[in-house]
Amino acid sequence: MAHYTVLEFVDGRLRMLDQRRLPQEMTYFETEDYRQAADAIREMVVRGAPAIGVAAAYAMALAALHSQARDSAALLGELEQAAGVLRAARPTAVNLFWAVERIMECIKNTPDGPVADLGQAVLREAGAIAAENAWLCKQIGLNALELVPEQATFIHHCNTGALATVEYGTALGIISTAHAHGKKVFAYVDETRPRLQGARLTAWELQQLGIPHAVIVDGASGYIMKSRHVDLAVVGCDRVAANGDTANKIGTYNLAIVARAHGVPFYVAAPTSSIDLAIASGEQIEIEERSASEVVRVGAEQITPQGTQVANPAFDVTPAEYITAFVTEAGIARPPFGESLAEMVEKAKDLTRNV
Amino acid sequence: MAHYTVLEFVDGRLRMLDQRRLPQEMTYFETEDYRQAADAIREMVVRGAPAIGVAAAYAMALAALHSQARDSAALLGELEQAAGVLRAARPTAVNLFWAVERIMECIKNTPDGPVADLGQAVLREAGAIAAENAWLCKQIGLNALELVPEQATFIHHCNTGALATVEYGTALGIISTAHAHGKKVFAYVDETRPRLQGARLTAWELQQLGIPHAVIVDGASGYIMKSRHVDLAVVGCDRVAANGDTANKIGTYNLAIVARAHGVPFYVAAPTSSIDLAIASGEQIEIEERSASEVVRVGAEQITPQGTQVANPAFDVTPAEYITAFVTEAGIARPPFGESLAEMVEKAKDLTRNV
Numbered sequence: 001m002a003h004y005t006v007l008e009f010v011d012g013r014l015r016m017l018d019q020r021r022l023p024q025e026m027t028y029f030e031t032e033d034y035r036q037a038a039d040a041i042r043e044m045v046v047r048g049a050p051a052i053g054v055a056a057a058y059a060m061a062l063a064a065l066h067s068q069a070r071d072s073a074a075l076l077g078e079l080e081q082a083a084g085v086l087r088a089a090r091p092t093a094v095n096l097f098w099a100v101e102r103i104m105e106c107i108k109n110t111p112d113g114p115v116a117d118l119g120q121a122v123l124r125e126a127g128a129i130a131a132e133n134a135w136l137c138k139q140i141g142l143n144a145l146e147l148v149p150e151q152a153t154f155i156h157h158c159n160t161g162a163l164a165t166v167e168y169g170t171a172l173g174i175i176s177t178a179h180a181h182g183k184k185v186f187a188y189v190d191e192t193r194p195r196l197q198g199a200r201l202t203a204w205e206l207q208q209l210g211i212p213h214a215v216i217v218d219g220a221s222g223y224i225m226k227s228r229h230v231d232l233a234v235v236g237c238d239r240v241a242a243n244g245d246t247a248n249k250i251g252t253y254n255l256a257i258v259a260r261a262h263g264v265p266f267y268v269a270a271p272t273s274s275i276d277l278a279i280a281s282g283e284q285i286e287i288e289e290r291s292a293s294e295v296v297r298v299g300a301e302q303i304t305p306q307g308t309q310v311a312n313p314a315f316d317v318t319p320a321e322y323i324t325a326f327v328t329e330a331g332i333a334r335p336p337f338g339e340s341l342a343e344m345v346e347k348a349k350d351l352t353r354n355v
Numbered sequence: 356m357a358h359y360t361v362l363e364f365v366d367g368r369l370r371m372l373d374q375r376r377l378p379q380e381m382t383y384f385e386t387e388d389y390r391q392a393a394d395a396i397r398e399m400v401v402r403g404a405p406a407i408g409v410a411a412a413y414a415m416a417l418a419a420l421h422s423q424a425r426d427s428a429a430l431l432g433e434l435e436q437a438a439g440v441l442r443a444a445r446p447t448a449v450n451l452f453w454a455v456e457r458i459m460e461c462i463k464n465t466p467d468g469p470v471a472d473l474g475q476a477v478l479r480e481a482g483a484i485a486a487e488n489a490w491l492c493k494q495i496g497l498n499a500l501e502l503v504p505e506q507a508t509f510i511h512h513c514n515t516g517a518l519a520t521v522e523y524g525t526a527l528g529i530i531s532t533a534h535a536h537g538k539k540v541f542a543y544v545d546e547t548r549p550r551l552q553g554a555r556l557t558a559w560e561l562q563q564l565g566i567p568h569a570v571i572v573d574g575a576s577g578y579i580m581k582s583r584h585v586d587l588a589v590v591g592c593d594r595v596a597a598n599g600d601t602a603n604k605i606g607t608y609n610l611a612i613v614a615r616a617h618g619v620p621f622y623v624a625a626p627t628s629s630i631d632l633a634i635a636s637g638e639q640i641e642i643e644e645r646s647a648s649e650v651v652r653v654g655a656e657q658i659t660p661q662g663t664q665v666a667n668p669a670f671d672v673t674p675a676e677y678i679t680a681f682v683t684e685a686g687i688a689r690p691p692f693g694e695s696l697a698e699m700v701e702k703a704k705d706l707t708r709n710v
Contacts, residue, residue, distance in 0.1 A: 200659065203660055219545075222671065304555065304558050316575070
């Protein structure tokens with residue numbers, strides 16, 4: 001458990017830590033209206049693909065529980081409408097679509113009954129999505145324990161903590177689980193330009209968890225590895241190809257190259273849901289180019305001259321050869337990844353059936 | 356020549372582009388008072404070691420030309436005082452000490468005469484320092500021409516332009532000289548966290564020079580090299596050891612590692628005055644750790660949580676093995692650098708005697 005609540009559903013209300021105000025303020029957004037929950041997703045009160053999925057599932061529960069529908073057909077109609085509103089909140093968030101779809105499947109598969117019972121069924125399904133997500137992150141942290149020395153200095157990129165996943169986190173969960181198991185942990189935190197998720201969010205989470213750390217600029221990782229000591233690099237992933245090529249936040253590839261040059265093992269925390277066996281290699285992964293404004297301004301501060309050209313790829317692809325291993329909820333995948341990743345995906349299916 | 360004046364001495368006044376206001380405003384700071392010139396150096400109206408040296412030399416000329424001293428002994432006393440004020444402006448700037456010392460040597464070696472004549476001698480010496488500096492930068496740009504293909508995509512770190520050197524620049528001079536010689540040039544500009552000299556100053560200089568470019572975050576260099584095309588990396592240097600290990604702005608080492616991984620040649624623009632044959636390797640170079648405030652804030656914008664720990668090394672050391680060649684005013688030094696760098700230092704002494 002994180003030492004702070006990212007998202008919870010209490011007394012018919014959805015309550016979320018307002019991540020737009022972090023790290024300066026710790027305030028909560030609360031609502032019992034699914035439309036307001038959709039607005040909160042759009043406005044990034046909550047961010048991180050898994051956390052968005054959980055928020056959307058609970059937003060569907062809000063729609064069901066506070067419905068005035070008099071029969072199940074009317075409720076289904078209202079939920080279809082809510083699903084549409086939520087899908088429109090963040091048009092590219094895969095976990096959002098997946099979670100909304102799963103809730104709709106659930107309601108369609110629930111035997112007809114009183115509206116209140118159907119509402120409870122939706123709430124149970126949203127709770128199951130949240131619980132599976134927490135379980136999965138916890139397993140990644142536990143599975144990684146064997147990779148982490150008793151005294152471990154990590155280097156970490158972007159934000160992969162509870163803020164992004166509701167509980168535990170993925171790569172950050174590896175760090176916090178090792179800490180919770182009594183290992184002596186220190187983390188260097190890449191600030192992660194342009195959006196500074198490391199400096200803003202990861203530093204805040206580590207502070208809350210009482211884990212010693214130091215924020216560094218992204219260009220300092222080589223100097224830190226060479227002049228101090230780093231035992232392992234841990235990062236998350238947005239999408240992993242069948243061969244192990246991994247798309248993640250821009251700067252991940254540089255960190256992997258620099259880690260290799262210093263003999264520092266490079267681990268990717270990867271829920272099997274992020275492993276896409278349908279794509280053979282990273283060459284098939286399209287990289288989003290985002291607005292120049294992310295680079296030319298920090299908050300209200302304009303950095304570059306007016307009219308300067310900017311290249312702002314949001315992600316990069318780290319070739320599999322730079323990755324020491326993937327840590328999934330089903331175990332650790334080592335090279336050759338073509339085999340081990342497929343094995344993890346199969347194993348995870350069995351595990352999920354038994355949760 | 357730059358298309359903008361960084362620093363000039365006209366009609367008994369020192370006039371400097373106010374770099375604190377760049378890139379938002381192009382305003383000039385003017386003074387005939389050496390104390391105000393010292394303040395301007397302290398407050399970073401002018402920055403970059405060579406530019407600071409030239410500014411300090413002209414500040415000594417201000418002291419001499421506007422002196423009310425009635426004889427040469429009184430003038431010498433006033434200049435000693437001015438030298439003290441200027442030395443205190445930036446206590447770690449080697450070029451500042453060197454330039455002030457050279458002016459003091461000049462005045463001591465000038466035959467006794469009217470105060471006005473001695474003032475003119477100081478002004479001539481300051482002009483000589485500026486001219487030698489411009490000549491040296493120009494030679495670096497010309498010497499590098501053979502390394503630059505007709506269509507050349509560069510990647511560049513920090514700021515090494517006329518803003519830092521008064522004329523031409525060092526690594527940026529390699530880019531602008533190639534452009535001026537009709538080569539088709541494009542430059543990727545590392546923004547260079549934490550102080551953003553790339554985003555603020557290099558982008559501005561390239562814009563003034565009409566050279567096509569794109570600013571990138573420092574973590575994007577690997578992605579850019581892999582997915583687009585980069586012909587060569589060029590950087591400046593703060594200090595080069597006898598074996599070629601090179602101290603430069605933090606992030607240079609990461610760029611060198613990433614360039615090596617992509618087979619991109621990595622060139623260091625190095626005035627021979629930066630080559631320190633007295634130190635055998637980079638291990639003897641001490642790295643300045645600067646204030647956390649550079650990392651936790653951008654302008655008025657606070658990024659990290661209050662109280663976050665930060666590691667902020669200002670420089671890193673790139674081992675010689677990552678460097679393809681050094682471009683000096685005396686020619687190109689290739690491996691083994693132990694021999695070629697010493698040769699360049701000797702050759703430069705001969706050249707300077709003939710300038």
